[in-house]
Amino acid sequence: MATSMMEKFQKYWSDFNLTLAIAVVFDPRYKLHFIEWSYKKVYGENNNKFRKVDKLLDSTFQEYVNVHDGSSTTSNFASSSNASKFVEKTSDDTRRFYEVKSKLLDFDDFESTKFVTNKKSELKLYLEEPRMERTMELDVLAFWRANQFRYPILARMARDFLTIPISTVASVYI
Template structure:
């Protein structure tokens, strides 16, 4: 059991660490602080691994984003447009600026975000609202934060429903109507949810007596 727990925790803790890093009150420093307590001998390796994986994820978002191509297009448009002689100096300045800017842009939005000072951890904020308000500053990273910090989907409810449904609609009840199936599900909920069946495991009462007791309980007016 411990082996399985470690196997799944290694993968699950990765996305949880991403969520903590994208909280401007904690960032990577908090992950390092916690991992130092959990893994005192090799915490630096694990923190480095988390950062590398997050950087890989960011690069995936960067590749599918149209922001980089839009920036390149805007620079080329400034360089190639023809203006009168009075704008020659401005054109030359803009072309040099665009070239230098594209060459010197070595830091990603992720690095710039991590280099900024974190917010006070004691202040309550809406993290999604923070990224919504900073999407112009970190356009790609804000999309990544939106996906990571969104409510995760779960299949527990649907699997539970199918599990209960298979007990009602068995191979001997293949032609049961939806109304009858709903009635059986409701009856099952009433039976197992009634206080009259708390001592069902004791075996002191048979099924007919239980149903009669339940009916009497449901018909008794509230006091």
């Protein structure tokens, strides 16, 4: 009976451990610290399973950045192209104005690119902050709702990961 239970546990754990681990990271009382501790307990001191979680977290965060922030640079580029086409049909003063505007739009493109790059540090900023007291009562979804302006991409990730129903029981529709 114990062997059968262990097999079921291993199947369950191997299927869902990365998703569960990332969900735990979004609890500000635990973050990656708890994952590192528990993986050392389960897999031993010298294992590389923790690095898989860390890599998956980084790559998933980068996908969220690309999906949720990729559109801003495209619109600025289109505006810049339209402004430079319009310059050809204007007087010298107006042309200078549109050249300056075009340069500012180029700066806007640069700024939006820099902004997307800075988003990468959003995850690091969160992880580097001190953890909250472990024993405090906390509604994790309410925490992310309150911090959605501070960490917009992470708040989206937290909402998505924390609402995944994880169960081996089949859903029954009535």
